[in-house]
Amino acid sequence: MSTKPILAASLVAFALCLASQASAKSITLPPDSAQLKPSSLEGYAKAQSNCVACHSAEYMLYQPPTAPRPYWDAMVKRMKAVFKAPIDDADMPAIVDYLAKTYGNEQPK
Numbered sequence: 001m002s003t004k005p006i007l008a009a010s011l012v013a014f015a016l017c018l019a020s021q022a023s024a025k026s027i028t029l030p031p032d033s034a035q036l037k038p039s040s041l042e043g044y045a046k047a048q049s050n051c052v053a054c055h056s057a058e059y060m061l062y063q064p065p066t067a068p069r070p071y072w073d074a075m076v077k078r079m080k081a082v083f084k085a086p087i088d089d090a091d092m093p094a095i096v097d098y099l100a101k102t103y104g105n106e107q108p109k
């Protein structure tokens with residue numbers, strides 16, 4: 001019981017050591033899940049100004065990739081209704097479009 005955290009910690013240290021050796025030759029950054037995925041859709045900029053003020057973009061990543069458009073629509077409305085997110089109603093369709101195509105079931109295969 002008491003040795004497990006130590007074992008876990010040393011495994012993490014070992015993994016970090018391997019990772020730093022790997023990056024000594026070529027620098028490959030892991031996908032930064034704290035940022036919204038860049039996109040040419042107009043909703044990307046709107047989501048950046050409306051959706052990551054209170055929490056990181058990781059929240060989008062933890063949603064099911066099979067989530068259909070109405071799911072994202074409800075999510076955006078819920079953010080506004082429940083958490084008082086200052087989202088302009090006019091920006092919602094673009095944001096929902098971006099979310100469905102970037103994190104939901106309309107992602108390019």
Ligand code: HEC
Nearest residue numbers: 050051052053054055059060063076079083084085086095
């Ligand atoms: C005013 C603050 C605020 C803004 C702005 C905001 N959210 Fe949230 N969001 C929250 C809070 C509070 C939670 C709840 C949860 C927590 O931290 O446990 C949450 C949770 C979520 C979750 C996790 C699933 C869930 O149902 O709890 C997702 C996905 C999400 N937000 C997406 C968005 C999107 C998309 C936008 C932009 C349209 C947005 N949020 C804007 C406050 C905000």
